[in-house]
Amino acid sequence: MANFEKLYNDVIKKSLVEKFGYKNPHEIPKLTKIVLNMGVGAAVTDKKKLNNAMDELALIAGQKPVMTAARKSIATFKLREGMPIGCKVTLRSEKMYEFLERLVNIALPRIRDFHGITGKNFDGKGNFAFGIKEQIVFPEINYEKVEDVRGLDIVICTTAKTDEEAKYLLTSFNMPLKK
Numbered sequence: 566m567a568n569f570e571k572l573y574n575d576v577i578k579k580s581l582v583e584k585f586g587y588k589n590p591h592e593i594p595k596l597t598k599i600v601l602n603m604g605v606g607a608a609v610t611d612k613k614k615l616n617n618a619m620d621e622l623a624l625i626a627g628q629k630p631v632m633t634a635a636r637k638s639i640a641t642f643k644l645r646e647g648m649p650i651g652c653k654v655t656l657r658s659e660k661m662y663e664f665l666e667r668l669v670n671i672a673l674p675r676i677r678d679f680h681g682i683t684g685k686n687f688d689g690k691g692n693f694a695f696g697i698k699e700q701i702v703f704p705e706i707n708y709e710k711v712e713d714v715r716g717l718d719i720v721i722c723t724t725a726k727t728d729e730e731a732k733y734l735l736t737s738f739n740m741p742l743k744k
Contacts, residue, residue: 567662569738577737585730594691594725594734599661601626602633602718603700604651617712619652624705625717626654626664667703668719669739675702691725693735694718 578593587593605618615632622630630652656664676697686695697717700706725731736742 567659567666569666570659570662572738573662577734580737581730581734584733594723594730596661596665596734597657597722597724599656599664600653600718600720600722601630601656601664602651602653602720603630603715604718605715614713615650615652618715621700621706621711621715622652622654622717625700625703626656627660628654628656630654665721665738669741671704672697672702673741687728687731689728691723691728691731692720693723693731694720 573595581587581593601622603618603622605615619630619632631654633651633653634646676699687693695718697719699714700717701711701714721735723731723734725734732742
């Protein structure tokens with residue numbers, strides 16, 4: 566069992582019940598999944614860049630990513646519907662908690678000029694999305710082998726009904742959210 570999963574079961578659940586007064590244990594918000602997405606616009610002209618991005622995302626996530634395709638054609642960018650344009654990974658259960666622990670304890674503190682993530686990134690349904698500008702903040706990435714510095718989108722999905730509940734849940738995991 567991952568450390569953050571143990572933390573959730575032993576400490577965070579009790580504090581959520583105390584703060585919000587849940588009667589049913591199924592009402593207590595929990596993490597359902599974490600989705601990592603990496604868009605590679607340069608993949609239109611060079612397929613090798615997409616393969617490199619997929620390899621890096623596999624190192625970060627610990628599982629093989631899925632290639633994503635363009636949904637519609639955009640002539641300005643020489644993009645056709647169905648062309649591979651990025652990759653994504655969905656993490657659940659044990660891998661999700663392990664990734665969250667690495668994100669909070671190792672990756673986010675390594676970001677230059679980091680002052681916390683604004684809490685404006687909640688979607689109104691308890692899900693939280695934010696982006697990282699450089700994939701090299703993760704220790705799994707060997708800086709010397711990186712050809713391009715790419716961004717990474719991270720979406721943390723919860724069962725929380727309100728953003729306040731989700732914010733409390735994430736700050737309980739030491740996620741550095743701004744007030």
